[in-house]
Amino acid sequence: MTEPSGDLAGERADAARNRARLLEAAAWLVAERGAEHVTMREVAQVAGVGKGTLFRRFGDRNGLLLALVDDVEAEFYQAYTFGLPPLGPGAPASDRLIAFGYALLERVSDPTDLGPALGRQVPTDRRRTSNYGRAFHLHVTSLLREAGVVGDHTMLAHALLAFVDLETIDHLRNDDQVITERLKATWADLVRRVTGAADC
Amino acid sequence: MTEPSGDLAGERADAARNRARLLEAAAWLVAERGAEHVTMREVAQVAGVGKGTLFRRFGDRNGLLLALVDDVEAEFYQAYTFGLPPLGPGAPASDRLIAFGYALLERVSDPTDLGPALGRQVPTDRRRTSNYGRAFHLHVTSLLREAGVVGDHTMLAHALLAFVDLETIDHLRNDDQVITERLKATWADLVRRVTGAADC
Numbered sequence: 001m002t003e004p005s006g007d008l009a010g011e012r013a014d015a016a017r018n019r020a021r022l023l024e025a026a027a028w029l030v031a032e033r034g035a036e037h038v039t040m041r042e043v044a045q046v047a048g049v050g051k052g053t054l055f056r057r058f059g060d061r062n063g064l065l066l067a068l069v070d071d072v073e074a075e076f077y078q079a080y081t082f083g084l085p086p087l088g089p090g091a092p093a094s095d096r097l098i099a100f101g102y103a104l105l106e107r108v109s110d111p112t113d114l115g116p117a118l119g120r121q122v123p124t125d126r127r128r129t130s131n132y133g134r135a136f137h138l139h140v141t142s143l144l145r146e147a148g149v150v151g152d153h154t155m156l157a158h159a160l161l162a163f164v165d166l167e168t169i170d171h172l173r174n175d176d177q178v179i180t181e182r183l184k185a186t187w188a189d190l191v192r193r194v195t196g197a198a199d200c
Numbered sequence: 201m202t203e204p205s206g207d208l209a210g211e212r213a214d215a216a217r218n219r220a221r222l223l224e225a226a227a228w229l230v231a232e233r234g235a236e237h238v239t240m241r242e243v244a245q246v247a248g249v250g251k252g253t254l255f256r257r258f259g260d261r262n263g264l265l266l267a268l269v270d271d272v273e274a275e276f277y278q279a280y281t282f283g284l285p286p287l288g289p290g291a292p293a294s295d296r297l298i299a300f301g302y303a304l305l306e307r308v309s310d311p312t313d314l315g316p317a318l319g320r321q322v323p324t325d326r327r328r329t330s331n332y333g334r335a336f337h338l339h340v341t342s343l344l345r346e347a348g349v350v351g352d353h354t355m356l357a358h359a360l361l362a363f364v365d366l367e368t369i370d371h372l373r374n375d376d377q378v379i380t381e382r383l384k385a386t387w388a389d390l391v392r393r394v395t396g397a398a399d400c
Contacts, residue, residue, distance in 0.1 A: 155386035158372060162362040172358060186355040193393050 015057075021047040022054055026068050030114060035065060035121040065118050072114045073132035076103070080139060093147035094197040100139065101164050101187035108169045109180045119166045136161060147195045156194060163190065215257075221247040222254055226268050230314060235265060235321040265318050272314045273332035276303070280339060293347035294397040300339065301364050301387035308369045309380045319366045336361060347395040356394060363390065 025047035029038045040061055044051040058064040085091035086099040107113045115132070140157040149156065162168065164187060172178040191197070225247035229238045240261055244251040258264040285291035286299040307313045315332070340357040349356065362368065364387060372378040391397070 151389055152382070152386055155378070155382060156389070158368070159363040159386055159390050162365065162368045163359040165362065165368070167367070168358070168362045168365070178355070182352070182355060186352055186359055189351055189356070190359050190394070193396075194390070196393075 018047070018049050018053055019057060022049055022057065022064070023068055023071055026064055027071075027114060030065075030068070030117065031112070035118050040064070065121055069115055069118045070132060072118070073135070076107070076115065077132070077135055079103070093143045094191060094195040097140065097143045097147065097160075097191045097195065098188045100143070101160075101191065102184050104136075104164045105169065105180055105183050105187060108164075108166060109173070116166055120170070144195065147197075149195055160190065160194060163187065218247070218249050218253055219257060222249055222257065222264070223268055223271055225249075226264055227271075227314060230265075230268070230317065231312070235318050240264070265321055269315055269318045270332060272318070273335070276307070276315065277332070277335055279303070293343045294391060294395045297340065297343045297347065297360075297391045297395065298388045300343070301360075301391065302384050304336075304364045305369065305380055305383050305387060308364075308366060309373070316366055320370070344395065347397070349395055360390065360394060363387065 022043060026038065026043045029042055029046060038061075040054055041051060043064065044054045047054075054064070058067055080087050080096075080100055080103065082088060086095045087103055089096075091099070108116045111117070137154075137157050140160055141153045144151075144153040144156055164183075169183065172183065173180075222243060226238065226243045229242055229246060238261075240254055241251060243264065244254045247254075254264070258267055280287050280296075280300055280303065282288060286295045287303055289296075291299070308316045311317070337354075337357050340360055341353045344351075344353040344356055364383075369383065372383065373380075
């Protein structure tokens with residue numbers, strides 16, 4: 001590969017490197033001590049980057065955590081968009097829907113998954129601003145359409161996703177002691193009922 | 201009616217009167233200026249009751265707000281348990297489920313309804329501790345059973361209620377500008393799919 005030359009290209013490369021370093025430092029600190037205990041000062045320190053640069057690039061702590069979520073989600077996005085079936089393309093739409101919910105439920109149950117761990121830190125902003133929330137919704141909407149469901153796909157997707165929402169599932173797991181297998185069975189049942197894939 | 205006599209009865213009557221006064225004062229203040237601006241000091245002042253009594257009775261501000269929610273919810277509970285059909289008994293279970301969701305959605309859309317207004321103030325505690333959340337869930341669970349749904353009624357009730365949850369609906373109304381009529385149509389569609397009342 002040829003690198004672009006000149007001062008401007010150098011500055012751009014520096015900026016990209018700083019961004020990657022800051023996100024890596026933040027991810028490490030979050031995994032190490034939990035998102036709620038990570039400060040901007042520490043992130044800058046661990047990354048070896050000035051605190052001014054950190055704030056300039058991410059706005060504030062929430063901005064940094066959301067960028068980190070987006071980074072973590074990119075990999076999951078790849079898996080459900082281009083990966084192997086039944087999560088990725090190649091399986092019937094209702095099977096893909098079921099696999100998608102299973103994957104979400106497994107992620108929520110996994111304490112080392114940074115996506116949910118960080119989502120818990122920004123509960124309101126998460127719904128409002130996160131790109132991945134929008135991506136989940138687009139994905140479910142298009143699978144409902146592909147499954148031949150006759151109805152308001154946009155809204156049915158919201159209804160399905162409300163059940164596997166981080167806060168709903170945390171509540172059911174922590175306060176009602178519902179195990180992951182039962183959550184998955186409910187999701188599959190729900191998808192079959194909504195897509196008409198159930199016997200009827 | 202005969203009143204119980206003696207000092208103890210008098211004390212009990214005082215306590216009940218104080219409780220009613222404090223809740224009335226709190227309801228008035230919440231309606232007047234929004235739950236987030238109501239302080240314990242003001243509630244005691246408006247009720248003409250000592251601040252010590254207020255704290256002894258309700259624990260803290262959250263405790264007071266939750267008691268107020270329960271008070272407000274008692275009326276709604278009467279309506280869906282003993283009131284007129286289709287919300288109350290007498291209509292087919294799937295119609296009652298639809299009417300129940302409609303009522304919840306109308307309440308969330310009504311800024312003067314104290315239930316949702318107060319629920320917004322205690323988002324996490326609301327799920328964990330509120331009696332009315334449990335009552336909603338019991339109601340939906342028993343209607344699913346009555347509708348002859350074959351499946352995990354407890355979990356399907358959670359899945360349905362996740363869609364009409366205060367935070368989900370606030371998000372859809374405020375951030376996605378979804379109107380109440382569309383939310384109601386989605387609820388009815390969802391109930392029909394889950395209960396098998398849809399044509400299939």
